Amino acid sequence: MQQSGQNWNDIISSLMQAKSKDLHYEKVLSSMCTYPHPIAVEAHKLFIESNMGDYGLFMGTYELEQSVLKMLGNLLNHSHPYGYLTTGGTESNIQAIRAMRNACKSIQNPNIVVPTSAHFSFDKIADILKIEVRKSRVLSDLTVDTDHVSCLIDENTIGLVGIAGSTEFGQVDPISKLSDIAFEKGIFLHVDAAFGGFILPFINKDLPFDFSLPGVTSIAIDPHKMGMSTIPSGALLFREEKMMDFLRVDTPYLTISSQCTLTGTRSGASVAATYAVMKHLGRDGYTQMVSRCMSLTQLLLQEAEKIGLHPVIDPVMNILALSVSQPKKIRKELANQFGWQVSITREPLSIRLVIMPHMTEANILAFVNDLKSVLDQFESSENNKS
Numbered sequence: 001m002q003q004s005g006q007n008w009n010d011i012i013s014s015l016m017q018a019k020s021k022d023l024h025y026e027k028v029l030s031s032m033c034t035y036p037h038p039i040a041v042e043a044h045k046l047f048i049e050s051n052m053g054d055y056g057l058f059m060g061t062y063e064l065e066q067s068v069l070k071m072l073g074n075l076l077n078h079s080h081p082y083g084y085l086t087t088g089g090t091e092s093n094i095q096a097i098r099a100m101r102n103a104c105k106s107i108q109n110p111n112i113v114v115p116t117s118a119h120f121s122f123d124k125i126a127d128i129l130k131i132e133v134r135k136s137r138v139l140s141d142l143t144v145d146t147d148h149v150s151c152l153i154d155e156n157t158i159g160l161v162g163i164a165g166s167t168e169f170g171q172v173d174p175i176s177k178l179s180d181i182a183f184e185k186g187i188f189l190h191v192d193a194a195f196g197g198f199i200l201p202f203i204n205k206d207l208p209f210d211f212s213l214p215g216v217t218s219i220a221i222d223p224h225k226m227g228m229s230t231i232p233s234g235a236l237l238f239r240e241e242k243m244m245d246f247l248r249v250d251t252p253y254l255t256i257s258s259q260c261t262l263t264g265t266r267s268g269a270s271v272a273a274t275y276a277v278m279k280h281l282g283r284d285g286y287t288q289m290v291s292r293c294m295s296l297t298q299l300l301l302q303e304a305e306k307i308g309l310h311p312v313i314d315p316v317m318n319i320l321a322l323s324v325s326q327p328k329k330i331r332k333e334l335a336n337q338f339g340w341q342v343s344i345t346r347e348p349l350s351i352r353l354v355i356m357p358h359m360t361e362a363n364i365l366a367f368v369n370d371l372k373s374v375l376d377q378f379e380s381s382e383n384n385k386s
Contacts, residue, residue: 165196
């Protein structure tokens with residue numbers, strides 16, 4: 001840090017220079033985040049100093065958080081859920097499994113069973129919480145094999161995890177079957193719906209995943225993804241209040257006597273942003289937005305098939321994985337030549353495309369055209385070699 005302070009013009013110049021190096025979402029097909037809704041941005045600004053780590057000082061913001069939880073509960077078929085707003089899916093997943101572990105203190109070597117398609121946050125969970133994370137195989141449609149899940153359960157299993165909108169392919173595990181298994185075994189079931197939580201309630205597909213299923217004990221859902229809120233805005237919801245008690249620690253010097261959260265300081269601005277955008281959009285607004293993303297996903301699929309590409313699985317949500325040879329090289333050339341950012345999946349290896357609200361029909365058509373150009377270059381190169 002320099003001795004004397006800089007003037008604002010110099011600082012803003014540095015900031016804008018840094019900002020110019022950031023990518024604009026218009027050419028990003030790899031992220032599950034997007035531009036937040038303008039309403040969310042304005043609400044965020046109004047509550048920028050609010051700290052939910054000591055919400056006794058910010059009771060108005062706390063009341064907004066309770067309203068958000070009720071709205072999320074309404075979305076996820078629970079009239080009175082318990083939980084709080086987190087920094088995102090990773091924190092929500094950690095806390096859900098931590099609550100399971102703390103509820104099962106008598107089990108010396110606890111384990112949980114997750115699909116191999118689960119988010120990498122569960123690898124962090126294994127390390128942080130020092131519990132065994134057993135990974136169940138998936139079927140040809142990339143949903144978890146519930147028969148294999150059952151085989152992995154033993155006397156030390158404290159819970160299961162199901163994915164409602166996987167990060168890589170967007171598929172939804174058979175949560176109803178996992179619910180039956182968890183209910184029968186008397187163990188917990190956490191649903192990672194960080195991405196799918198703001199999509200599944202607004203599409204006409206029979207994919208139950210929420211608290212309407214009796215075995216579901218907790219759900220992670222991220223307003224800063226398809227919820228259009230500001231970053232960081234996640235949420236963890238429990239069916240029962242007692243699960244919060246398993247996370248509780250004393251906070252003797254605050255205005256509140258205890259915390260159930262993982263982080264101490266929490267953003268009240270994210271709370272206000274989530275409240276504002278959910279109130280503003282309502283079910284109709286989210287339905288229209290999701291419908292538009294799904295239409296663009298179908299357009300991308302149709303255009304990709306015109307150039308000879310096919311999906312790994314038919315898209316369930318606004319995620320499309322395309323089978324291509326040399327996906328890593330294709331990703332590199334799309335970025336280097338045209339500025340497109342795509343990602344690749346683990347198994348099966350493919351190009352992964354997330355069609356978020358910042359995408360347009362023009363962008364989709366331009367992307368497919370550039371993708372065809374890269375594929376043609378590869379084909380020409382291969383022909384020259386032969």
